[in-house]
Amino acid sequence: MNINDIKTVAMIGAGDMGHGIAEVALLAGYKVNLYDIKDEFVELGKKRIFESLDLLLGKGKIPQELDTAMREQLLSTTTDLAEAVGDADLVIEAIPEIMDLKKKVFAEIDNLAPAHTLLASNTSTMSITEIAQATNRPEKVFGLHYFNPAVLMRLVEVIRAEKTSDETMQIGMDFAAREKKVGVYVKRDTPGFIANRVNQAPAVLIGEILERGEIEPEELDAFVRLMGSAMGPCELTDYVGVDVAVNVSKYFAETLGPDYGPPAHLLKMVQEGKLGKKSGQGYFEWPNGERPKIDFSKATRKFNFLWTFFVQINEATKLIQEGVVDTLDEVDLAMVNSSGMPFGPISLGRQISKLDLIDNLDMLAERYDKPMFKPTRRVLGGGHKF
Numbered sequence: 001m002n003i004n005d006i007k008t009v010a011m012i013g014a015g016d017m018g019h020g021i022a023e024v025a026l027l028a029g030y031k032v033n034l035y036d037i038k039d040e041f042v043e044l045g046k047k048r049i050f051e052s053l054d055l056l057l058g059k060g061k062i063p064q065e066l067d068t069a070m071r072e073q074l075l076s077t078t079t080d081l082a083e084a085v086g087d088a089d090l091v092i093e094a095i096p097e098i099m100d101l102k103k104k105v106f107a108e109i110d111n112l113a114p115a116h117t118l119l120a121s122n123t124s125t126m127s128i129t130e131i132a133q134a135t136n137r138p139e140k141v142f143g144l145h146y147f148n149p150a151v152l153m154r155l156v157e158v159i160r161a162e163k164t165s166d167e168t169m170q171i172g173m174d175f176a177a178r179e180k181k182v183g184v185y186v187k188r189d190t191p192g193f194i195a196n197r198v199n200q201a202p203a204v205l206i207g208e209i210l211e212r213g214e215i216e217p218e219e220l221d222a223f224v225r226l227m228g229s230a231m232g233p234c235e236l237t238d239y240v241g242v243d244v245a246v247n248v249s250k251y252f253a254e255t256l257g258p259d260y261g262p263p264a265h266l267l268k269m270v271q272e273g274k275l276g277k278k279s280g281q282g283y284f285e286w287p288n289g290e291r292p293k294i295d296f297s298k299a300t301r302k303f304n305f306l307w308t309f310f311v312q313i314n315e316a317t318k319l320i321q322e323g324v325v326d327t328l329d330e331v332d333l334a335m336v337n338s339s340g341m342p343f344g345p346i347s348l349g350r351q352i353s354k355l356d357l358i359d360n361l362d363m364l365a366e367r368y369d370k371p372m373f374k375p376t377r378r379v380l381g382g383g384h385k386f
């Protein structure tokens with residue numbers, strides 16, 4: 001089997017990610033069966049796709065013929081799982097991040113889909129290997145990890161689980177290329193894969209700084225916004241959902257070690273129902289869902305922005321040591337294409353003194369009592385090649 005055999009894609013879950021991933025497949029000319037558990041959810045997913053197509057058409061980014069074909073021929077919706085996967089060559093799952101639910105749905109799909117069909121999960125962090133064990137075709141199960149919003153973000157991590165075949169991985173990489181995405185080959189199924197794993201390191205650092213009250217959320221966000229980011233880290237946590245951030249950190253703590261876990265103040269916020277934008281209160285208040293107003297005059301002078309890159313570089317070198325990627329350039333490729341940043345942590349790290357990097361990592365590990373920040377063997381090794 002090769003990429004030319006993929007003609008129909010079943011999209012399981014029509015939520016934030018599912019509708020976007022479905023749209024990307026439609027734009028690449030694939031037939032898409034969009035599935036969700038209730039009519040209102042598939043209809044909402046379809047509405048969101050059409051709204052996005054309206055924008056693309058309005059800006060002249062897609063021809064009228066493709067727009068018509070996508071709406072009238074390529075997209076179909078259903079709440080019947082057998083119908084969704086019955087003629088699919090590739091199934092992509094984007095349902096809630098709950099392992100037992102994913103395993104249950106994969107077992108059902110395995111029973112209903114043709115024998116040749118490949119099954120992919122868009123999980124952000126969880127083990128594809130464990131999901132694959134729920135099926136009788138683990139060699140055909142892999143990760144296709146898109147980033148939000150899927151239409152705009154260029155990265156797709158193509159993840160190899162323990163039993164994924166070379167053929168499946170090749171089709172995954174070719175599929176990403178057909179969608180005009182940047183596919184990065186993830187050789188080993190590790191929590192958070194590349195981008196989310198590398199980003200967990202600064203998340204832990206910032207969580208500790210806030211936990212100790214060294215900097216207030218508004219002071220930090222004002223600073224990061226002045227450095228050019230569209231959103232500060234506290235606002236981003238509120239936007240994604242404090243509960244989502246806590247669940248991700250808990251999963252990292254269970255799989256990689258306690259250092260990666262959530263700070264106490266985030267756990268407390270979840271207990272108090274302060275879930276961020278969706279509850280109207282998180283680090284900030286969100287009146288009627290409106291973005292918090294940040295007072296830039298409060299920008300902290302106590303935070304060294306380079307620290308976030310230092311801990312990212314250190315985490316990236318662990319991915320090499322664990323056999324997840326072959327080169328750190330692939331990490332940079334993933335980091336740049338999953339963010340709005342014009343450069344990745346590795347290219348920045350190559351511009352700075354390695355002794356500075358080592359000294360700062362040692363300092364951060366001690367000051368925040370986080371052995372995960374200690375410089376890795378690769379960072380400590382000779383030359384500038386981390």
Ligand SMILES: NC(=O)c1ccc[n+]([C@@H]2O[C@H](COP(=O)([O-])OP(=O)(O)OC[C@H]3O[C@@H](n4cnc5c(N)ncnc54)[C@H](O)[C@@H]3O)[C@@H](O)[C@H]2O)c1
Pocket residue numbers: 012013014015016017018035036037038041093094095096097098101105122123124125146147148
């Ligand atoms: N939101 C992000 O930024 C992001 C980014 C990358 C990956 N992911 C991952 O994508 C997946 C989906 O996340 P999301 O943000 O789109 O969630 P979401 O809550 O927006 O959408 C999930 C959809 O799945 C549907 N669903 C629930 N149970 C189902 C079932 N049994 N069968 C089919 N559909 C079912 C829901 O009705 C909902 O429409 C998660 O694994 C998440 O970790 C999310």
